[in-house]
Amino acid sequence: METGDGAAVFDDTALVNLARDGDTSAFEQLVSRYERKIYRLARHITDSESDAEDVLQETFLKAYGHLDGFQGNSKFYTWLVRIAVNESLMKLRKRKSGRTVSLDEPSDNGDEPLVREVAVWEGNPEEQYSNEELRSILEKAIQSLKPAFRTVFVLRDVEELSTEETAAALDLSIPAVKSRLLRARLELRERLTRIFRKKGDDVLAYL
Amino acid sequence: MLTCKEFLQELNEYLDETIDAGLRKQLETHITECPNCWVIFDTSKKTIQVYKGMEPQSVPKDVEERLMLALQKKMAAKCGKVKT
Structure with missing residues (x-):
């Protein structure tokens, strides 16, 4: 593949193969391709900049160290995400030693997702707020979710992995991913509605 | 006729357009x-x-520098140029 100016652009698999053969600049290209997403993912899960930095380093160091083990039957990015998720969860567990951070059993897994705020939004948040304000609102909302829910949401709706990829990365069943995603989406919708709701739009009773 | 509860249960698939x-x-x-x-x-x-519209921000310069440094060390060690 070539760009307009004639520079070769390699896909991930080609870069992985080059890196395996000892081409360090190929691996550096992969790093620059994904470092922003991996750092964001780590920040979202750990909610800590210093933990996110450790996760970022560990992820790429492990990926580099285990390139030979990368089978190529999953996408390189999905493989990186799996490493980053594991590293991030380890950070969470370490930080909360004594208290368990479980991805398996959310403590208050009610039968039904909660819907309280029913109000239309005032216009388009992307036009109402600056990028910085919006980013801060969205990140705070994510941090309000329990790790079991926010991890699923971040993988599905921020990093845009498929349900199957998310299930594989978190070692969860597909129904578990789906039910947590619904719960996470509704909780975020709830929080954002409190901020973005049209002024004067009364809450309608939800039956 | 669907109830609101049934609607909510199908909401995910509806949002993802993965519904029949x-x-x-x-x-x-x-x-x-x-x-x-x-x-x-x-x-x-x-x-x-x-959320989907949120672009990832750049990794802070100092964080990136430390990442590249750690990586170069590992790469050098792997190539056997530096014994650690």
């Missing part, structure tokens, strides 16, 4: 008749959209 045509039709009918569920659908869709 027959059920989709029922959900579409439901939201034209139930303003509450329409609002929930609309605001859920917007919630997902704002």
Whole structure:
């Protein structure tokens, strides 16, 4: 593949193969391709900049160290995400030693997702707020979710992995991913509605 | 005729457009008749959209420098140029 100016652009698999053969600049290209997403993912899960930095380093160091083990039957990015998720969860567990951070059993897994705020939004948040304000609102909302829910949401709706990829990365069943995603989406919708709701739009009773 | 509870249970698949045509039709009918569920659908869709529209920020310079340094050390060690 070539760009307009004639520079070769390699896909991930080609870069992985080059890196395996000892081409360090190929691996550096992969790093620059994904470092922003991996750092964001780590920040979202750990909610800590210093933990996110450790996760970022560990992820790429492990990926580099285990390139030979990368089978190529999953996408390189999905493989990186799996490493980053594991590293991030380890950070969470370490930080909360004594208290368990479980991805398996959310403590208050009610039968039904909660819907309280029913109000239309005032216009388009992307036009109402600056990028910085919006980013801060969205990140705070994510941090309000329990790790079991926010991890699923971040993988599905921020990093845009498929349900199957998310299930594989978190070692969860597909129904578990789906039910947590619904719960996470509704909780975020709830929080954002409190901020973005049209002024004067009364809450309608939800039956 | 779907109830609101049934609508909510199918909301994910509806939002992801991974639902079969027959059920989709029922959900579409439901939201034209139930303003509450329409609002929930609309605001859920917007919630997902704002998150998807969020571009990842650059990694801070110092963080990136430390990453590249750690990586270069590892690369050198792997090539056997530096014994650690």
